[in-house]
Amino acid sequence: MALTEYDSELDIDPMFATTHREVWRRLGECGTWWTGTERVAAMSEARAAFECQLCSERSDALSPSMIEGTHDSVSELPRQAVELVHKLTTDPGRLTQEWANATIDALGEERYVELAIIVCTQYVIESFAKCLGLALLELPTPGEGAPSQVRPTDVGDVGAWVSQTLDKALANVSRAGSLVPDTEVLWRDIVQCHYSRGPEFAELVWNRALSRPQTELVASTVSALNECFY
Amino acid sequence: MSLLRASSEAVNTDVKIEQLEDGANVEHGSALVRYTESAVRLDSDLTESRDHLLRIAGAQALVEAAATVSAFEGLNRIADVTGIQLDSGLVDESADFRSDLGIDSYAGATSTKSHGSAQRADNVMGIFR
Numbered sequence: 307m308a309l310t311e312y313d314s315e316l317d318i319d320p321m322f323a324t325t326h327r328e329v330w331r332r333l334g335e336c337g338t339w340w341t342g343t344e345r346v347a348a349m350s351e352a353r354a355a356f357e358c359q360l361c362s363e364r365s366d367a368l369s370p371s372m373i374e375g376t377h378d379s380v381s382e383l384p385r386q387a388v389e390l391v392h393k394l395t396t397d398p399g400r401l402t403q404e405w406a407n408a409t410i411d412a413l414g415e416e417r418y419v420e421l422a423i424i425v426c427t428q429y430v431i432e433s434f435a436k437c438l439g440l441a442l443l444e445l446p447t448p449g450e451g452a453p454s455q456v457r458p459t460d461v462g463d464v465g466a467w468v469s470q471t472l473d474k475a476l477a478n479v480s481r482a483g484s485l486v487p488d489t490e491v492l493w494r495d496i497v498q499c500h501y502s503r504g505p506e507f508a509e510l511v512w513n514r515a516l517s518r519p520q521t522e523l524v525a526s527t528v529s530a531l532n533e534c535f536y
Numbered sequence: 537m538s539l540l541r542a543s544s545e546a547v548n549t550d551v552k553i554e555q556l557e558d559g560a561n562v563e564h565g566s567a568l569v570r571y572t573e574s575a576v577r578l579d580s581d582l583t584e585s586r587d588h589l590l591r592i593a594g595a596q597a598l599v600e601a602a603a604t605v606s607a608f609e610g611l612n613r614i615a616d617v618t619g620i621q622l623d624s625g626l627v628d629e630s631a632d633f634r635s636d637l638g639i640d641s642y643a644g645a646t647s648t649k650s651h652g653s654a655q656r657a658d659n660v661m662g663i664f665r
Contacts, residue, residue, distance in 0.1 A: 316595045322603070330640075398616040400643050404620060422617045430610035437575045439583065466647070467619030474651035477664035479611060482618040493614065502606035509661045510539075510546035510598060515596030516568075519549055521564045521604050522540035524552075527572040528608035529537070535644030536615035536622060 317404040325499040326431050327444070329492045333424055336444025338456060338488050339417045342449035345424055347381035348391050349445050353432075355395040365397050371405075386412035387421060394425045399425050399533035406467045416457060419456045419468050423493050429509050430496050461485055479536060501525075537637070538629040538663055553633060564593050569603060576603045619647045625665035627652035 312318050333349065336342040342369035355361050357376040364370035370393075381387045386409050391402065410418045435442050461469040461484065471484035480497075498504065501521075512518040529536075537553055540560065544551035552561045559565020571589045574582040592599045622630070634640045645661035657663040 307578045316599055318591075318599050322599075338559055339602050343567055345635070352572060367662075379624065394617050398613045401616050402560045403619055403646070419618070426556050426610040426617070429613060433575070433606035437582075437586075437605050438599065439586065465621045465649075467617075470618070470620075478613050478620040482620050484616045493610075497607055497611065497642045500603040500609075506621075508545060508590055510543045512543075512590065514600055515594065516600040516604070517547065517549060517563070518543035519547065519562045520538060520564065520568060520597075520658075521600065522537075522543050523556070523565055524537045524561055524568050524601055524604040525608045526540050526553075526560075527554060527569050529612055530607055531573065531576045532609070532612040533642045534612035534615055535639060535642040535648070536612070536620060 312435075312438075314438060314440055315401055316359055316438065318438070321499060322434065325495060326434070329427060330431060330443055330446050331494050333405060333427060335449035336451035337420050337424075337453055339414070339453050340424075341453060342451065344383060344443055346448045347383050348421055348424050348427050349389040350380050351388055352385060352395050352428050353442075355392040358392055358396070361392050361396040364393075370400055384413065387417075390418065390421055391425055391509045394422060403467055410468070414526065415468055416455075416485055419483055420489050423483040423486060423489045424483065427485075427493050427496050430500060436501070442459050458485065458487060537633065537639075538626060539660070542629075542657075542660070542663065554637065556637075564597075565587070567592055571598075571601060575602070577588075582653065585605055616644055619644070621648040622652075623664045624650065624652075625657050626665045628655040629657055629663050631655075 328492045334342055334346050337345055351425060353444050360373065360375040360377050364373045367373050377388050381388070390409050390430050408437050432442055458471070459473055462472050464470045464472065470481045474481065506512060508516055513519065541551055541553055555561065557569060559569050567589045571585040574585040586598065589601060593609065594629055602618040627648060627650050
C-alpha cells in the first residue's frame with residue numbers, strides 16, 4: 307500500500323504525493339504487452355539492480371561489454387528483460403544501438419518500450435524520494451487481466467531505435483514512448499508534475515521556487531553526469 | 537544546456553555554461569550543482585549537501601531541485617534507451633558548444649546524424665522544432 311503523503315518536514319507540495327500515488331498504482335496494472343505481475347516484477351528488478359554484482363562490475367569497467375556474467379535477478383522475467391531493466395537503471399549512458407537491437411529481437415519492440423517506460427517512471431519517483439531522504443513506496447499490488455497487445459497505427463521510423471508516433475507535436479523526447487500509449491501516459495504525467503507543467507514549459511521565465519536558469523542548471527548537471535547526449 | 541543559456545539570457549544573466557561544475561554563474565549555482573552531483577551519484581555527502589541547499593535557498597527550492605534531478609534521471613534514460621535524435625532545432629542551438637564541452641563524444645551522439653549549423657532559435661518551441 308503506497309503512502310498517501312510524504313512524511314517530511316519540508317512541506318512538500320501535495321501535487322507530488324498525489325501524482326506519485328496514482329502513477330505508482332497504475333504502474334502495477336496490466337499493461338498493453340506485459341501483465342501486472344510482470345510489471346511489478348520489473349519494478350522489483352529495478353530496485354535489485356542497485357545491489358547487483360554484475361551491474362556494479364560493469365559500471366566500473368572501461369567497457370561494460372567486457373564483463374560477462376549473470377545479473378542478481380529477483381524475478382522470473384526473461385533474461386533479456388532483466389538485462390534491460392538492470393542496465394537501464396545502472397548504466398544508461400553506455401547503451402548502444404547494437405545492444406538495443408539484440409534486446410528488441412529477443413523481447414519484441416513493444417515489450418522493450420513498455421518495460422523501458424516502467425523503469426524510467428519508477429526511477430523518477432524513487433530518485434525524488436532518495437533526493438529528499440524519504441522512504442520508498444512499497445511496490446504496487448499487481449493488477450489482473452491480460453495484455454491487449456494492440457499496436458498503434460500512427461507509428462513508424464522517425465530515426466530512433468524504436469518506432470514512435472509520426473506526429474512530431476513537441477520535442478522528440480516527449481514521443482519516445484509513444485509506441486505504447488497507455489503506459490506512456492504515466493511517463494508524461496510524471497514529467498509534467500516534476501518539470502514541464504503544461505504551457506509553462508514554453509516560457510523562459512518561471513515563477514517557481516527555483517528560477518528557470520536554476521532549474522536548467524540542475525537539469526544540465528544531471529545530463530552531464532549521465533553523459534546523456536539529448 | 538541550451539535551455540540554461542536561453543533562460544539565463546531572458547533574465548539578463550551572464551551564464552557561463554563552460555563552468556557548469558562551478559555553478560555557471562547562476563544564483564546558488566554551486567550549491568545546486570553540489571547537491572545534484574551527490575544525488576545522482578548517491579554519494580555519502582548527500583545529506584550534507586541537501587542541508588546546505590536547504591539553508592541557503594529554502595525548502596521549496598530544495599524540493600524543486602529534487603523534482604528536477606529526478607525528472608532528468610528519467611528523461612536521460614528514456615532518451616538513451618530509445619535512441620532518439622536531437623530535434624533539428626536543438627542540433628542547431630547546441631552546435632556552438634557541444635564539441636567544446638565534450639558532449640559530442642557521448643555514446644548517444646551516434647543517434648543524431650546532423651551536426652547542425654549554429655543557429656539560435658527564437659523561443660523554446662523553436663529549440664524543439
